[in-house]
Amino acid sequence: MGSHHEQVKLTSAELSYLWSTYMADSMSVCVFTYFLKNVEDRQIEKLMAHSIDLSKQHLEKIRQIFAKEEIQVPIGFIEKDVNTKAKRLFTDTFYIKYMKQMTNGGITTYGRVLQHIYRQDIRGFFSKCLTSTVQLYNEITEVLIDKGLDSRPPTIPYPQKNEFVQKQSFLLEGLGRREALTGEEVSQLQFNIETNQIGTSLATAFSQVTGTKKVRDYMLRGKEIALKHISVFGDYLKNNSLPVPMSFDHEVTDSTESPFSDKLMMFHFGLMMYAGIGNYGAAISASRKSDLVVDFTRLSGEILKYAEDGVNILIANEWLEQPPLAISREELAKD
Known part of the structure; x- marks a missing residue:
């Protein structure tokens, strides 16, 4: 078989x-x-x-x-x-x-x-x-x-009785926004803060060690974007009196000697960008809060544009291997 x-x-x-x-x-x-x-x-x-x-x-x-x-x-x-x-x-x-x-x-x-x-x-x-x-x-x-290093998601009250949502405003709040977050929304916010924190640490490290100005500028721009996203997500948690995961940029040393090729660092960053877009997509599908959905959607577009700029750097330096492609019938017709 x-x-x-x-x-x-x-x-x-x-x-x-x-x-x-x-x-x-x-x-x-x-x-x-x-x-x-x-x-x-x-x-x-x-x-x-x-x-x-x-x-x-x-x-x-x-x-x-x-x-x-x-x-x-x-x-x-x-x-x-x-x-x-x-x-x-x-x-x-x-x-x-x-x-x-x-x-x-x-x-x-x-x-x-x-x-x-x-x-x-x-x-x-x-x-x-x-x-x-x-x-x-x-x-x-x-x-x-x-080791006491894991940032566990915060707790929310256990339901004590069965209740049903009374108003459609739970989903589409319009101007009267629903302040309270669901447990799933809290989890998505925390998770995406943590993934962006890994991104800021890598951007800090890679910008320190690369010898290429374009790569350095790209990493620093990525750090700026990630910090902005952390701030947006952190505000939702703070507004609900929930803890925001701690940054760990201090876990990067002051070394300026590169352990990795620029090709590897750019590819790594690209992988993280596309994983981030997927994570934001999952967060959108798990959210019932309209302003949160709007923010995740808006920030996804920002990552997509940033990732595209990274692909252009990879192509310009001949660092991007071509993945398997379907046959181009148009190209065949030209021959």
Whole structure:
């Protein structure tokens, strides 16, 4: 049964997701190899080693699939994209918070990918990616709680009786805005503040170490955008007397020696931008508060424009590998 499925050509979705997974995992191996060189905490070191191991397994499996299908393996990110001898750029606290965000993104991505996979062997691969990432996420969360580093979402009152919404203004408040947030809205606000905080820390670090003015300016602009978004989301929490997660920009050292190529840093930032757009989309679907929906929609557009400018920098420097494309019938007609 399995071999019959494996004779079927990969669908466009299967090919594209394998290709983009290869790119992301090759980047992760570079990033974590550098982190591993200067991590001090043994628990965090163990989680990092586990993370590298998973990424290497994914790369090997995709290489095998591509060899069998006679597909060109992407270059991705290789040894020349990382300098493991570079001075320490981040603290151990940043490392574990970064790992939590990355595994979080992995769970979301693999869950979405699986809905578009038909071939049995590819389904098996992405299912394994999902379960192993969930396991790693749980291990990371345990260590964060154990060290008192996890910012748990705030509590809201437990419902004491069954109630029904009395007015449509719960959804469409018009000028009389509903001040109280639902539990899901609180959770989305906190989550998106934390992802933007990872973004500001990376922007701070990358702008310090890049030797390219365009990349530096791009990172600093990204930091400005992320800080603005944190402020918008933080105001909603403050207005409900709820705590705002603490920034961790101080977890970046003063090193100016780059551990990563500009190509890797720009690609990494791009991945985060598109993940951010997805996160804002999820927040919009979870919100019933019109001003919140308007803000998430408006800020999504801002990220999209910023991400597009980043793609232009990647293209201008020939840093952007072309993903698998469908046949252009128009181009064929010209020949």
